[in-house]
Amino acid sequence: MSSLELVEHLLGVGRPQDALRELERLGPDEAGTIVALYLRGYAHLNTGQADAAVHDAQAGLQAAPDDIALLYLLSVAQAERGDLAAAEAAILSALGHAADDADLLAQYARILMRAGELEKAGRVLATARASAPGSQDVLRCHIDLAYLRGDTAEAEGLTHLLLAEDAESARGHQMLGAIALERGDLPAAEQRLGEAVRLEPVHDEVADTARAARILQRPYYWPVRFFNRFGAAPTWVAAICLIVGLRAAGLELAAGLFGTTWLIVCAWSWAAGSRLEHQLR
Amino acid sequence: MTGDDRLEGLRAAVELSPDNHALRLVLAESLREAGETAAALTEFERVLDAGALPRDEAVEVGTAAAHAGRLQFAARCLDLARNAGVVGGTAGLEDLLTTLLADSGAVQRADGPEPDTHVARRVSVAEEACTFADVGGLDDVKRAIHRTIVLPYQRPDLFEQYGRRAGGGVLLFGPPGCGKTLLARATAGECGAPFLNLRIEDVLDPYFGVSEQRLHLGFDEARAAAPCVLFLDEIDTLAFARRHQRSAGVGRAMVDQLLQELDAIGANNDGLLVLGATNVPWDVDDALQRPGRFDRVIFVPPPDAEARRRILDIALRERPTAGIDVDALAERTPMFSGADLCAVVERAVDAAIDEALTSADEVPVSQRHVDAAMRTARATTLEWLRTARNYTEFANESGRYDEVRAYLDQREMRKLLRR
Incomplete structure (x- = not known):
């Protein structure tokens, strides 16, 4: 077995650090091949070294300027670095060689979404879906796009489609958890986010959200739930309007009682929020 | 200058600069040309030790070493050639080694089937014994291993009365760099059993079906050597969770094969302790952790x-x-x-x-x-421990990870894991 096959396997099983160690052992001839550079770039990308990944991809492209896999890698790495213009240039070069490639179109759509060009991303994704109707990558992009547009119903429907194809998609469960959280359905959010953590426990922020969803179900946290559900600013505006309205209607006592209750609820929510933060830590 | 003079000159130069591997290589080649094969092989071996043996020479040198009866050296040359992707001659050298090893009887056992030498080279019996005395601290872990693994070997009569047999599957897991491999070796030493190590590099092959065949041969050899400990280090690389594998490639097939070996339909796993070690138990295929396979898990925490x-x-x-x-x-x-x-x-x-x-x-x-x-020093285990906390909190319905949960719930740990 050649070392490159081992490297490929290590990358496939989520061990990019080990893959990099294997790549370091390659002789100079093998290390300079396009495959080795691609694998090194991929390993760098998966260890959070986007700059190094860009370097690897560019080195490979010097020898093979039209290599679609390297152009794709370069685009992903540039996007990871935050250079969306360079990422777009790389993916457009790749699309120049394979205009209907669904993976390339999905990557282009991701870049457009990050740049806030949702309409254009939608058009690109429509082309991608026509080209590869069964692509899970394209479906995931569609879900993200629907969520970014604020169309949670569509995002939810598409996520159920994704989970029907791949019941153990951590991202799918995470999306449903986020939607449930927005609706204030804490038990569903806890269940979905917990499943996402079980499948991919490395994401601390998802685990913290799942923990928060669990803790917030306790009775003590009802004021926090209340504010989370309706948002702090609208709730405050509604409360002040009600107090002013009651006073205007001559119901001074009711306005006073409501105002006092409101202050207690606010103090309670503040204490509960602090306690929640403490518990999450 | 005669050939002898040249050799003498080269020898003197190498003595003066022993770290000049290029020079030593020239000496080795000159000795080979002069027909001094034994001396040439000694020099080639030193060059190989220094990692400076050119890959295109590996097969030729390995063949000469095999003919000279230096089989271990020849095997190392073969490894170098294979790892460097040399195609020409590797199969021939492998065949030669197989024949010579079989002739020497080095890999045959009186009480078992004749093992396949191809894997015998890869699954090697540890040369040096290691026991718990060589592992500092970790007393709780050692006690757990002693109770669940070592005692059934030492007191099989007692355990048989309770319907327990030596062997089975045990999974060691914990943060990287915390002594899982050393503990596995020490466990084998405590059991007084041979220690066979099967790694992904020994198994993986790009050709269809060959990886599974190698895995099977590794298990077969371990069965022939039973009672023994078969150690699968970084078991997640062999049995990566199938849910993460999108294609039906070699990874999925290996998981299926490993399950088959552990279930041992048509094979006898008596006395075979399969010890797995991993940093990422959450990436090990769930099916492997069901009863009858790796049904015992032991947490190896960071050193005390x-x-x-x-x-x-x-x-x-x-x-x-x-x-x-x-x-x-x-x-x-x-x-x-x-x-x-x-x-x-x-x-x-x-x-x-x-x-x-x-x-x-x-x-x-x-x-x-x-x-x-x-x-500027930081404990690198903390990131692992945070991930472990996430996992045990949301995926511990069966209680398999109660031990690590209890460890993470300690007041001191909670303080350390606070971000």
Whole structure:
């Protein structure tokens, strides 16, 4: 077995650090091949070294300027670095060689979404879906796009489609958890986010959200739930309007009682929020 | 200049610069040309030890070594050639080695089927014995291993009365660099059983079906050597969770094969202890963790204070030191892995060397250097422990990870894991 096959396997099983160690052992001839550079770039990308990944991809492209896999890698790495213009240039070069490639179109759509060009991303994704109707990558992009547009119903429907194809998609469960959280359905959010953590426990922020969803179900946290559900600013505006309205209607006592209750609820929510933060830590 | 003169000249030059591997290679080639095969092989072996043997020479040198009866050296040359992707001649050398090994009877056992030499080379019996005495600290883990693994080997009569047999599957898991492999070796030493190590590099092959066949042969050889410990280090690379594998490639097939070997339909796994080790139990296929397979899991935590002290002692051994309070340093480094502790020592040594270079005196590594090194030192196990906390909190319905949960729930741990 050649070392490159081992490297490929290590990358496939989520061990990019080990893959990099294997790549370091390659002789100079093998290390300079396009495959080795691609694998090194991929390993760098998966260890959070986007700059190094860009370097690897560019080195490979010097020898093979039209290599679609390297152009794709370069685009992903540039996007990871935050250079969306360079990422777009790389993916457009790749699309120049394979205009209907669904993976390339999905990557282009991701870049457009990050740049806030949702309409254009939608058009690109429509082309991608026509080209590869069964692509899970394209479906995931569609879900993200629907969520970014604020169309949670569509995002939810598409996520159920994704989970029907791949019941153990951590991202799918995470999306449903986020939607449930927005609706204030804490038990569903806890269940979905917990499943996402079980499948991919490395994401601390998802685990913290799942923990928060669990803790917030306790009775003590009802004021926090209340504010989370309706948002702090609208709730405050509604409360002040009600107090002013009651006073205007001559119901001074009711306005006073409501105002006092409101202050207690606010103090309670503040204490509960602090306690929640403490518990999450 | 005659050929002899040239050889003498080369020998003298190599003696003068023993680290000049290119020169040693020229000497080895000249000796081979002169027909002095034994001396040439000795020089080639040194070049190989230094990692300077050109890959295109590996097969030729390996063949000569095999013919000279130096089979281990020949096997190393074969490994080099295969790892370097050399195609021509590797199969021939492998066949030659197989024949010679079979002829020598080195891999045959009187009480078992004749093992396949192809894998016998890869699954090697550990040469040096290692026991729990060689593992500092980790007393709770050693006790757990003793109860669940070693005692059934030492008192099979007692355990048979309770319907328990020696062997089965045990999974060691914990943060990287915390001694899982050493513990596995020590377990084999405590059991008094041979230790067979099967790694992904030994198994993986790009050709369809060959990886599974190699895995099967590895298990077959272990069965022939039973009672023995078959160690699968980094088991997640062999049995990566199928849910993460999008294509039906070699990874899925290997998981299926491993399940088949553990279930042992048509094979006898009596006396075979399969010990797996992994840093990422959450990436190991769920099916492998069901009863009858790796049904016992043992958490190997980061080294405790006693283990850290021993690691530091070893790391500082043979270095000039002055007044380093190792006990205090061990106390100051909770959750540091063995690798983290070695990194602290290396940084302290670097600082002492820098100082020696500027002062032109020998400067021993002192507490001052260690303190400076500690300022930037971090325990790398914390990230793993956070992930483990996430996993055990949301995926511990069966209670398999209660032990690690209890460990993470300790007040001290909670404080350390706070971000």
